[in-house]
Amino acid sequence: MQIAIRKAGIEHLPSILALYAQLNPDDPRSNAEMAAETWHRMLGSDLITVHIAEWGGAAIASCVVVIVPNLTRNLRPFALIENVVADARFRGQGLGKRVLHAAVEQAWSAGCYKVMLQTGRKDEAVLGFYGSCGFSRGKTAFEIRRPAHSPT
Numbered sequence: 001m002q003i004a005i006r007k008a009g010i011e012h013l014p015s016i017l018a019l020y021a022q023l024n025p026d027d028p029r030s031n032a033e034m035a036a037e038t039w040h041r042m043l044g045s046d047l048i049t050v051h052i053a054e055w056g057g058a059a060i061a062s063c064v065v066v067i068v069p070n071l072t073r074n075l076r077p078f079a080l081i082e083n084v085v086a087d088a089r090f091r092g093q094g095l096g097k098r099v100l101h102a103a104v105e106q107a108w109s110a111g112c113y114k115v116m117l118q119t120g121r122k123d124e125a126v127l128g129f130y131g132s133c134g135f136s137r138g139k140t141a142f143e144i145r146r147p148a149h150s151p152t
Contacts, residue, residue, distance in 0.1 A: 005098050008050035008059060013039045015058035016050070023085040051102040053086070053095040061086035061095035065103035067110045079107035081117040100133045120142070 007117075008016065018036060020027070028144050042048050047068070053061035063084040070077045086096040107115045118141050119126060 002086075003055045003060070003095065005051065005053055005054050005102050008043070008052045008062065009091060010039070010043065011057070012052060012054070013057045015060070016062060019059060019062055019085045019087060020083065023083060023089055029075075037088055049103070049106060051099045052058050053090075055090075060090045061099050063099045063103050065115075067107060070113075070120055073113045075083075076106075076113040077131075079103070079110070079112045079115040081115060084117065084119075096129065097133050104134070 013036060016039070017030065019027075030136065031112055042050065042064075049065050049067075050067065051063055052059035066068050066078050066080045066082070066092045081100065084096060084100060086093075086099075115135075117135060119129065119130065121127070131137075
């Protein structure tokens with residue numbers, strides 16, 4: 001079977017959730033109905049694309065890219081990449097790099113002036129992977145997270 005790089009479809013939700021379980025193993029399982037609703041919203045958005053490496057009908061690597069309209073930089077948008085993951089059984093085969101490349105190419109085609117991603121990982125293998133994909137450690141990133149016990 002051949003591995004295809006493509007945009008995710010409705011049918012990929014189960015394999016995407018399986019990938020995300022590997023990405024964040026300590027996260028609680030999502031409610032299936034709410035996950036499906038969120039997935040439909042994501043795939044229905046003009047701003048969000050989920051790129052996957054597909055094998056046998058399942059997503060085995062994935063990343064999400066969001067193209068953000070912008071009023072600066074001569075009205076050029078920027079892109080954010082999140083949730084980069086490859087199935088542990090397929091790591092080291094360049095699939096993560098291929099889905100990232102698809103996301104970056106989409107951003108350039110959309111006229112983005114920059115593409116950003118963040119990682120909370122500290123190990124040099126992960127940081128080196130992003131460097132090998134063309135990303136550099138430039139600006140300092142800050143974030144604030146809602147405490148897990150806060151009401152939604």
